[in-house]
Amino acid sequence: MTHHEVVFGERLIVALDLDDISRARALVNQLKSYVGLFKVGHQLFTRYGPAATQMIHDEGGRIFLDLKYHDIPNTVKLAVEAAVALKVTMLNFHALGGKEMMAAAVSAAHDAAAKHHVSPPILLAVTILTSLADPDLVAAGIAPPVAEEVARLAYMANEAGVNGVVASPQEIPIIRSTLPADFLIVTPGVRLSNSLNDDQKRVLTPGEALRTGADYIVVGRPIVGAPDPVHATQELIRAMAL
Numbered sequence: 001m002t003h004h005e006v007v008f009g010e011r012l013i014v015a016l017d018l019d020d021i022s023r024a025r026a027l028v029n030q031l032k033s034y035v036g037l038f039k040v041g042h043q044l045f046t047r048y049g050p051a052a053t054q055m056i057h058d059e060g061g062r063i064f065l066d067l068k069y070h071d072i073p074n075t076v077k078l079a080v081e082a083a084v085a086l087k088v089t090m091l092n093f094h095a096l097g098g099k100e101m102m103a104a105a106v107s108a109a110h111d112a113a114a115k116h117h118v119s120p121p122i123l124l125a126v127t128i129l130t131s132l133a134d135p136d137l138v139a140a141g142i143a144p145p146v147a148e149e150v151a152r153l154a155y156m157a158n159e160a161g162v163n164g165v166v167a168s169p170q171e172i173p174i175i176r177s178t179l180p181a182d183f184l185i186v187t188p189g190v191r192l193s194n195s196l197n198d199d200q201k202r203v204l205t206p207g208e209a210l211r212t213g214a215d216y217i218v219v220g221r222p223i224v225g226a227p228d229p230v231h232a233t234q235e236l237i238r239a240m241a242l
Contacts, residue, residue, distance in 0.1 A: 008240040010036040011210070013064050013186070014233070015220030017041055021048050021055060027229055028059040034233045037089055039218060041066040053086045063088040064186075064218075068126050070094035073104035080105045080123075084112035088121050090186075092166055095125035095153035102160035122164070122184065125157035130168045130188050147171050151178055158183055169204035169212055176213040187214040207242040 012035045016024045021044070028038055038061045044052045045067060056063050065088040069076045076093055083091045093105055102125060113120040127150040128137070134144035142149055150171040155178060157165055164184025167175060172185055187209050209217050219236060226232035 005234075005237050005241070008210075009034045009233075009237045011214075011216050012233070012237060012240065013037045013039050013216050013218045014223055015039040015041065015066075015188075015218055016044055016052075017220045017224065019043050019047050021052060024052070025055050025059060027224065028056055028061045030230050031223075031233055032059060032061045034230070034237065036216065037062045037064045039064040039066045039220075042068075050086055053088060057087065062090075064090040064092075065121075066092055068092055068094055069105070070097045071101070073098075073101045076101050077104040077108040080108040081112040084109055084118065084121060085116055087116070087118055090122040090124065092124040092126050095127055095157050095165070099156050099160045102157055102162050106161040123162050124164050124166050124184070124186055125153065125160075125162045126166045127153040127157075127171070128167075147174050151175060154179060154183070164215070166218075169209040169214060172209070172212040172214055184215045185213060186216045186218060188218040190217045190219055206236055206240040210240055 014031055014035050016027060016038050018024050024044060038056050040052050040063055053063050053065065065083050065086065069079050070093060076097065093102065095102065106123060109120050109123055128146050134146055137144045137146060137149065150167050151174045154165045154167065154175045158179050164186060165175065166186045166188065169187045169190065172187065175185055190204060190206050190209050206217055223229050223232045223236065
């Protein structure tokens with residue numbers, strides 16, 4: 001890979017949405033030289049617990065722990081403390097848990113990092129899931145449009161001291177226009193132009209997402225489900241530069 005491609009690869013997060021730790025290990029081993037982080041979500045963590053994050057450490061990868069904590073402030077505080085002990089690079093929680101909950105998570109992350117002599121993880125607030133569109137918000141009793149709700153939640157997360165948000169690429173412009181430049185945006189809902197959208201409803205291509213202002217993009221099925229994950233990753237990194 002060229003230096004240019006390495007720089008873009010650092011901004012790519014591969015979602016290990018699998019229930020087979022052996023397959024996940026093989027992917028980490030294959031892709032660790034190309035990508036920035038590996039996302040461990042509900043499926044892998046529920047089945048294997050901390051063994052899943054330890055496997056990634058053992059293989060030399062970095063971890064985005066994607067468990068989307070959403071509970072009362074003290075419960076989330078304790079969960080974040082436990083996550084920091086796993087030495088993850090990034091973790092998240094739902095912004096809809098409220099400002100007090102997010103502030104408790106921020107405080108817990110810094111305290112636990114000092115205790116364990118590690119750098120505090122990047123903390124992200126999940127805004128509105130990329131599987132949801134305006135009609136879904138109406139059904140849930142939340143006033144649309146999605147973009148305005150995402151912007152409101154992102155503003156609240158920033159006020160609570162959170163490092164950034166998880167948001168669809170289509171909401172990046174409104175976040176970038178209202179929040180500081182160093183406020184991070186991690187973007188799922190990214191697909192190559194010839195890929196299926198699956199259950200994502202708000203999608204852009206990798207290059208579009210980065211040009212719009214995303215700091216990281218998250219990709220799962222187009223890589224994990226590919227016959228040749230390395231080739232798929234290389235193609236995606238090239239697409240990020242377009």
